[in-house]
Structures are given as structure tokens and as C-alpha cells.
Amino acid sequence: MLRLGLCCKFAEEPIKFPVTTALYAMKLKPAQRRARLAGLCRENAAALAAAINYCAANGIGSFRVNSQVLPLKTHPRAGYDLAALPGGPEIIKDFKNCGALARKLKVRLTFHPDQFILLSSEKAGVTESSIKELDYQAQVAGWIGADVINIHGGGAYGDKAAALARAGAVLEKLSPAVRARLALENDDRIYSPADLLPFCRAHKVPFVYDVHHHRCLPDALSVEEVTRQALKTWDREPLFHLSSPRDGWGGADPRPHHDYIDPGDFPACWRRLDATIEVEAKAKELAIARLRKDLAAYKEISCSEK
């Protein structure tokens, strides 16, 4: 079965994951600040439960949890330990209940730490804060049962092989909670599937295939070939990404995402996969609903042709 996944937020459905800024948080007195952060965490747990319910009720098979689900969790100055915030243990229970709900409703949960999270950095400080962030996301992933934490290869720093070697060394030092969930995705500027697949095979890291990025940054491999190789890197349900270019393939820059998915961008060889396809489209749940309809129509066409 193909599973379509929603990323982080909703276009129309009134489910919000509130955050705050570090400057504002630091302006508050400590007690106020702790209360504020705890309130935000609690609201995020409630929003996550609502998101899981919405997905299950609307045929959406997975949901990507945003990196700020515990706002400012690893910020150098505003960061905190959730268990030590007022009502913290209760909030942790709320997240564990999200995990039970997701299991019951069979909604897969994933994480995608943002661009600052780098295993290949030349700077020890960047690596250190990246690991801190990964540890935090893995902790929440444990509570809610998320099985993937997906990141990019990072920069090239003038030498991709050396950069990947640094990433490989850092991999060895990651906590089991992070290591068991970590996956690597091809990006649209630096690391193509051909760059990452050998690394993923060598280090037993699942490869998240983003076909849009691959089309923006092609290599010698075809979509079919990368699909085949990517599937083999997974010991659980594979995870792929799909989007369409905002201004079309003839536009100045194919990288920005469209509101919706052009069904022509959906690889034919993905049709019958047992996999999760995260839909990176700005119209969010509306884009998934339309894509599901379009794919069903395509299927009818291909069946009637036979």
C-alpha cells in the first residue's frame, strides 16, 4: 500500500503548532518563561493528537512533526528540560498518548530536522549543537513512536568525500535512539542520490529519495534505478519525497515548491510501492486530497487500457 504523508502543518484545517522567539522568552521572568514554554509544549501535544486524528480520518498515512514541537528546546539560552517545567511530566504523558493514538490509527510519524543540523560540518560547535538537536528529536520520537529522523548531507566544503567521511565518523558516536532513526536525503544543490547511496549502504543508513531534488540535481541514475536502490536501504517501510515546481519545469528556478502536485511528476514506478510518500506541497492536506484523486483516476485509465 502506498501511504501519502503530510508535512508539519495544515492549509485549512485549524490545527496550529504554536512557537515563540528566544528574545521574547528571555524577556520574561524565569517563572513566567517556564509557564509560557510549558503552555506551548502542552498546546503542541494537543495539536499533534488533533493532527493524527485528522490524518487517520482523511486517508493521510503519515505526518511529519515539526522541529519546534517543543519550542526552543535546545536553544543555548532559552532551552529547557521538559520534565522540569511546570506540569512537564503530564505533558510528556500527553506526547506518549499521541504515540498510542498514532499506533492505534496506524499513522506513521517522522521528523525532518532543519538545515542547521549537519553531520558533515568542519566546525565542532556546529556538530555539537546538531547532535543536541538530534538527541532532542529522538527523545520525542521515542515518546510518540516516530521511526525516522531525516536529514540532508549538508555542505560540500570543497570536498564532498571528506565531508561525507566526517559525517560517517559522527554517525558512530550518535546515541542508539538517534542512530536507529536517522536517514539521509538527497538535496537539490549538493548531494545527489549517486553521492549518498554508497554512503547509505556502507553505513546502513536508510536513504530518503526526494525525486524533486533529483530532478533539480540529476546524476547518472534514472528515477527507476534510484527508486530500486533506495528501497534496498530500508529495513522498514521506505520513505520518499515528492513535490512539483512552483513555476513549472521551464521556470527560472525549479526548486520552489508548488501548492499542489502535478500528477505527471509522480513517478510511474512508485504507483504500486509499499512506501510512504511525503507530499511537500504548500496546499498541504488539500494537495494530498487532490493527488489521491488524481492517482485514482490514473489507475482507472491504466486499467481500462488493458
Add this chain to the structure above:
DNA sequence: AGCGGTCAAGTTGAT
């Protein structure tokens, strides 16, 4: 309620 300025973090390539 609406609006403008602002917001933790890295790296790259286009302009």
C-alpha cells in the same frame, strides 16, 4: 483586528 519588523542555528549559488 490588522500590520510591520523581527526571528537560533549553515551552506550554497544567483543576483
Add this chain to the structure above:
DNA sequence: ATCAACTTGACCGCT
């Protein structure tokens, strides 16, 4: 030098 792109514009303080 600045900016946009990257999974996501949202938040805060002022009017």
C-alpha cells in the same frame, strides 16, 4: 553584499 532556498511564515508589539 544580499538574498532565497531548504520540511513550515509565525510571533510580538504597536496602532
